[in-house]
Amino acid sequence: MATKKYTVTLPEELAEEIRQEVGSGGFSAYVTRAIERQREQxxxxxxxAWLEGEHGPVTDDELASAEAERRELESHFAEQGEQHRKAS
Incomplete structure (x- = not known):
C-alpha cells in the first residue's frame, strides 16, 4: 500500500504516551490502526441506524436475549478450551 505523509495535530500528552508505548517507529502504524477501527465503528x-430504520429499534427483551446467548457461547468455548488444555 502506498503511503503519504500528513500533518495532524494531537494533544501532546496523548501523543507522547502512545510514542512511549509503541516507540517512534510504531507511531504511524498505531495511528493507522486506530483510524481503521474508527472507520469500522x-x-x-x-x-x-439503517437496520433500525427498516425494522425498528432493538427492544430490551431482544438485547437481554442476545446477551444471554453471548454468555452461553462464551461459557461453551471456555469449557472447550479447558478440555483441550487438559487433554494436551
Missing amino acids: DRLGELV
Whole structure:
C-alpha cells in the first residue's frame, strides 16, 4: 500500500504516551490502526441506524436475549478450551 505523509495535530500528552508505548517507529502504524477501527465503528453505526430504520429499534427483551446467548457461547468455548488444555 502506498503511503503519504500528513500533518495532524494531537494533544501532546496523548501523543507522547502512545510514542512511549509503541516507540517512534510504531507511531504511524498505531495511528493507522486506530483510524481503521474508527472507520469500522462508523460503518457499523450506519448499519445499525439503517437496520433500525427498516425494522425498528432493538427492544430490551431482544438485547437481554442476545446477551444471554453471548454468555452461553462464551461459557461453551471456555469449557472447550479447558478440555483441550487438559487433554494436551
